[in-house]
Amino acid sequence: MRASLVPGVALLGSYPAKSLPRDLVAGLVLTALLVPQGMAYAELAGLPAITGLYTSILCLLGYAFFGPSRILVLGPDSSLGPMIAATVLPLVAADGDPRRAVALGSALALMTGAMALLAGIGKLGFIADLISKPTMIGYMNGLALTILVGQLPKLFGFSVDASGLFAELIGFAAEVAGGATVPAALAIGLGGLVVILALQRVLPKIPAVLVVVVLSIGAAAVLGLGDRGVDLVGPLPQGFPPLTIPYITLSDVPLLLAGALGITVVSLADTISTATAFAARTGQRVDGNKEMIGIGAANVAAGLFQGFPVSTSGSRTAVAEQAGARTQVTGLVGAGAISLILLLAPGLLRNLPQPTLAAVVIAASLSLADIPGTVRLYRLRRTEFSLSIAAFVGVVWLGVLPGIAVAVALSIGNVFRRAWWPYQTVLGRVPGIPGYHDVRSYPHAERLPGCPIYRFDAPVFFANARTFREQILALAESQPRPAWIIVAAEPITDVDTTAADMLRDLDLDLELNKKGVDIVFAEMKDPVRRKIDQYELTATIDPAHFYPTLDAAITAFRTTAGAEWGPAPAEEAS
Structure with a gap:
């Protein structure tokens, strides 16, 4: 053996x-x-x-x-x-x-x-990992x-x-x-x-x-x-029990x-978390399997x-x-x-x-019981605190076995919720800070007129494809009217067939075509780009509209449109 x-x-x-x-x-x-x-x-x-x-x-x-x-x-x-x-x-x-x-x-x-x-x-x-820490606390x-x-x-x-x-x-x-x-x-x-x-x-x-x-x-x-x-x-x-098949x-x-x-x-969640905690003290590694x-x-x-x-x-x-x-x-x-x-x-x-x-x-x-952990969740993240309370109520109200089912369902549901409605934002340039940054964190970040830079922090798949589409269409209606919408695609780790159909339809959208808006992708991961090719999306999306970096995409737009960085719109910066 x-x-x-x-x-x-x-x-x-x-x-x-x-x-x-x-x-x-x-x-x-x-x-x-x-x-x-x-x-x-x-x-x-x-x-x-x-x-x-x-x-x-x-x-x-x-x-x-x-x-x-x-x-x-x-x-x-x-x-x-x-x-x-x-x-x-x-x-x-x-x-x-x-x-x-x-x-x-x-x-x-x-x-x-x-x-x-x-x-x-x-x-x-x-x-x-089926039970998240907040739901496990609850x-x-x-x-x-x-x-x-x-x-x-x-x-x-x-x-x-x-x-x-x-x-x-x-x-x-x-x-x-x-x-x-x-x-x-x-x-x-x-x-x-x-x-x-x-x-x-x-x-x-x-x-x-x-x-x-x-x-x-x-x-x-x-x-x-x-x-x-x-x-x-x-x-x-007295004595020891015999081998017994129940x-x-x-x-x-x-x-x-x-x-x-x-x-x-x-049992497995408890065992692996405990093993990890004690192994860390001696520099050992834990093999979950x-x-x-x-x-x-x-x-x-x-x-x-x-x-x-x-x-x-x-x-x-x-x-x-x-x-x-x-x-x-x-x-x-x-x-x-x-x-x-x-x-x-x-x-x-x-x-x-x-x-x-x-x-x-x-x-x-x-x-x-972990009351300090519950208070910490309330202080730091109300959503996860709510999950913890829901798991607590599930055990108290429904019983122990239904309670664990509730805890697992809440953990999985929370993962799905984050993928369904992921964080998304527009990026801008902040003088003195390299790179491009979230305009929610930096309201006065400079924008590139006619070219919003959009970041979607999740894989694009069947559950959030409509969310992605609606945000692109909303950006197409923004002022001043964009000629390009650059998608900062580095956080997008996957595109399924539903999302691929959505991207094809979006690029062929008559409203976007009438407005002369092009969708451009920058920093797309190689595995995702290979899927784009496999889905034959480059038959509708111009292959030239895939750039290796955000700087390359922005430089291409500025060369084409002669645009310069400017202050954020007054209503957003205020």
Whole structure:
């Protein structure tokens, strides 16, 4: 097997012995974080807590062998939990059979892994760019609020039978008003949340989650919280799960595929962005296609052993890096340590209070929200701020899975909007500044009478061909009447057949001919010019009207018309 396909094997073959002590320590530190978070995020996904540990083990192994990053840490993730729950829970039988839920979660992981693998093999790394940063910020803000509201009942010691953010919020308020709160549960959960947030802020190098888990287990044992109405995790099953092909029905497939597609997009976007951020610190390069294969392998491995879909965790990767991780051996150590806990000490976490797991999830949800980023968008670009808010509303109003569809649609729609209505302007000459410049930025720029210089900042294709045509016709009506309209074509990277027909019709336009207006192109890229020749446009557009530079085109016009640069029209300059 080629080393490029299994980079982890190649790494182990040349593993530097001096890295082992650091990787061992980092792996043990990572285990302390992975165990409680894995269990908490499993319950967030609507699955038994033990599956979070199975998932953590197998995804660490899968990525260690197939992932290209040296220190990236994969595992159950708070951003995926609600998406998994939104996919699995509607398919679970009315009695909430946990075995069926596990099978559906595993099938979802296998589908997610297959999609990621196919995307990586097909070199479709651009899929991770389907969600723009503004829409991702809005989506994550909505997700953070959804997770927070969903975990409040567990924090207060009861449960709410409701679906959807608003229904859950109303149900939560009704239960609190009805006196359902368990004081001991609220005390241990709220106290744990405060400690996590305080330690993360004041002493970020201390594993806050581990501290709270240890304190909570101690408090549960000493104070008898189980007898005070506080739900505890209870003993975990001993041993390791067998290789299992999940059983699903044909009717399950459509929703599972839809969920897997959304999870794949979010997971890949998160993985590649996190990998890029950490690689930049060490001067490494990120290969998006290899990252897809790595995360695909991790999901397939988890799915075959009763796990559920995973993603990269920036916080866990940061912990591993701070602890001295050098290679993916850190992940192997973490997987081994969790396995030993399951085999030798499954009762270690039996007294862990469920409200503590809720506190862990809520703390993670708060880290998903990016309020400063939202404020920055409002300050810098209102259009992208609106996109962010729309994605937020999509998640809050429609739900997690429709929300990711809204986010992707908004991102793609924004790209199309920019191509449909691109920036366009007229250029002029500014004394003392070389070149030709946007008259919107320089209202007093000099113009060339009878020859507007028009710049269209996009490829010309079917969606914006009419916009281009209308602007050319508007310039033809300007005063003084132009003899030439020079198109500064350097930003035009493509011309499709619809646009070619438009240019042919425009050059043959009777109104333009009557006015004696010629369309002239300058600085057209060679690939675009070859397409112009291929479309046989030079049969209607004079081949002499294609100039290599703006200076050449302007010099030709001035020679022909004897025109001189002059001040901008008074109504524009004022």
